[in-house]
Amino acid sequence: MKLYDNAFAPSPRRVRMFLAEKGLSVERVEIDIASGANSRAEFLAVNPLGEVPVLELDDGTRLTESLAVCRYIEALHPAPPLLGESPLEQAQIESTVLGLMFRLYVPTTHAFRHTHKFWQGRIPQVAAYGELARQQVLAEWQRLDAQLATSTFIAGERFSFADIVAFTTLEFGKVAGIRPQPAQTHLLRWREAIAARPSAAA
Amino acid sequence: MKLYDNAFAPSPRRVRMFLAEKGLSVERVEIDIASGANSRAEFLAVNPLGEVPVLELDDGTRLTESLAVCRYIEALHPAPPLLGESPLEQAQIESTVLGLMFRLYVPTTHAFRHTHKFWQGRIPQVAAYGELARQQVLAEWQRLDAQLATSTFIAGERFSFADIVAFTTLEFGKVAGIRPQPAQTHLLRWREAIAARPSAAA
Numbered sequence: 066m067k068l069y070d071n072a073f074a075p076s077p078r079r080v081r082m083f084l085a086e087k088g089l090s091v092e093r094v095e096i097d098i099a100s101g102a103n104s105r106a107e108f109l110a111v112n113p114l115g116e117v118p119v120l121e122l123d124d125g126t127r128l129t130e131s132l133a134v135c136r137y138i139e140a141l142h143p144a145p146p147l148l149g150e151s152p153l154e155q156a157q158i159e160s161t162v163l164g165l166m167f168r169l170y171v172p173t174t175h176a177f178r179h180t181h182k183f184w185q186g187r188i189p190q191v192a193a194y195g196e197l198a199r200q201q202v203l204a205e206w207q208r209l210d211a212q213l214a215t216s217t218f219i220a221g222e223r224f225s226f227a228d229i230v231a232f233t234t235l236e237f238g239k240v241a242g243i244r245p246q247p248a249q250t251h252l253l254r255w256r257e258a259i260a261a262r263p264s265a266a267a
Numbered sequence: 268m269k270l271y272d273n274a275f276a277p278s279p280r281r282v283r284m285f286l287a288e289k290g291l292s293v294e295r296v297e298i299d300i301a302s303g304a305n306s307r308a309e310f311l312a313v314n315p316l317g318e319v320p321v322l323e324l325d326d327g328t329r330l331t332e333s334l335a336v337c338r339y340i341e342a343l344h345p346a347p348p349l350l351g352e353s354p355l356e357q358a359q360i361e362s363t364v365l366g367l368m369f370r371l372y373v374p375t376t377h378a379f380r381h382t383h384k385f386w387q388g389r390i391p392q393v394a395a396y397g398e399l400a401r402q403q404v405l406a407e408w409q410r411l412d413a414q415l416a417t418s419t420f421i422a423g424e425r426f427s428f429a430d431i432v433a434f435t436t437l438e439f440g441k442v443a444g445i446r447p448q449p450a451q452t453h454l455l456r457w458r459e460a461i462a463a464r465p466s467a468a469a
Contacts, residue, residue, distance in 0.1 A: 129366070133359070
C-alpha cells in the first residue's frame, strides 16, 4: 500500500495518525500542495480531484476520503478498533465523525480559505462569509468543551477516529486564528491527552 | 424503530429512500421545520442540534446523520446491499458518498441558505458566497454528467446509497435554482432512471 500524503494538510494527517495507532506504516509519497503539485498532471492522473489523501493498493486500486480510507484499513487490521465494533458502535462513531466534519472541519477550512492571505488571488475570497464560518467553529468548540466535561474522549470513553478528526481539525484551525480559550478547560485537558499520544507526531 | 423526519429536507429523505429500497417501513414523526418545530424544546430533547433525521431504536438509543443511520439499518437488513459488500466496495461507496456530501450537498445547502428569501432575517446571509457555492455545485454536476457517460449509476454498475444522496441533492437543488442542463444528457438519463424507482416517492 502507498499513501499520497501532505505533511501540513489535516485530512492526510488523520490517516497517518490512524495508521500509527494501529502500529502500521506504509510507503508515503509527499505531494507539495504549497507549490501546486496537487494540480499538476502527474498527480491529477492519480486523483483527478487533486486531493490528498489517496491510498493506493498493491493492485493499483485507489481510495480517497480519509474516513473511507481508514474504514478499509480497519477492515484489514481490526485491532485496536477505532471505528467501533458492534453495528451500533460503528454507527455512533460514524455519526460523531460526520458531525465533526460538517460542523467543525468544513467551516474551519472555509474560514481559512476565505480569510487567509495564502489564498488571496488563488480563489475568490468572501471575507464576511469566512468570519461567519469562524464564529460557527468557535461555537462548536464551546459545545464540545461542555461535552468533554462528562466524557473522556469525543465519542465516549474510548479513543476513536472521532478524536483524530477533532484533534487534527483543532491543530489546523490555528491557520485561521482558531484556538481553544483558557476557560475551555475540558477541551484543553482532552487536547493535551491526545497530543501526548505517540500517534500525534505522525 | 422510529424516524424523526421532515417531508421536504434532503437528509431525512435519504433515509426514507434507503428504507423503501430495503422494503422496510418504520414509524415516522414529522418535524415541521418551516414553523420552527426543530428548534423547540420538545425536539431539542430528542436532538440538541435540532436536526433531522434521527432514528430512535426501541431501547431509546438515538442515531443521527443519514449515512450513519443507513449503515446501522444495512447491518440489520443487509439485502439488497446499498453500502457495498466487501471491505473494498464499502470503502469505495463511502468515498463516493463523502465526495457527494462535501462537493455537492454542502454547497447546495449553502447556496440555498445564503441566497434564498426563506432565510432572510433568520440567518446572516452572504449572497456573494452563496453564488460561489452555486457555481461549485453547477461545476460538480457537469463533472458527474461526464462520469455518467460510462457508468450506469453514481458509484458504478449497481444502485447504491450514492445514487440516493446525489438524487435527493439534485431534487433539493431546485430551491437554489440549480437544475440539470438540457445538454447534460447522461445526468438526465440517470435522473429519470432514479425517479422511476418506487423508492423515489418515499
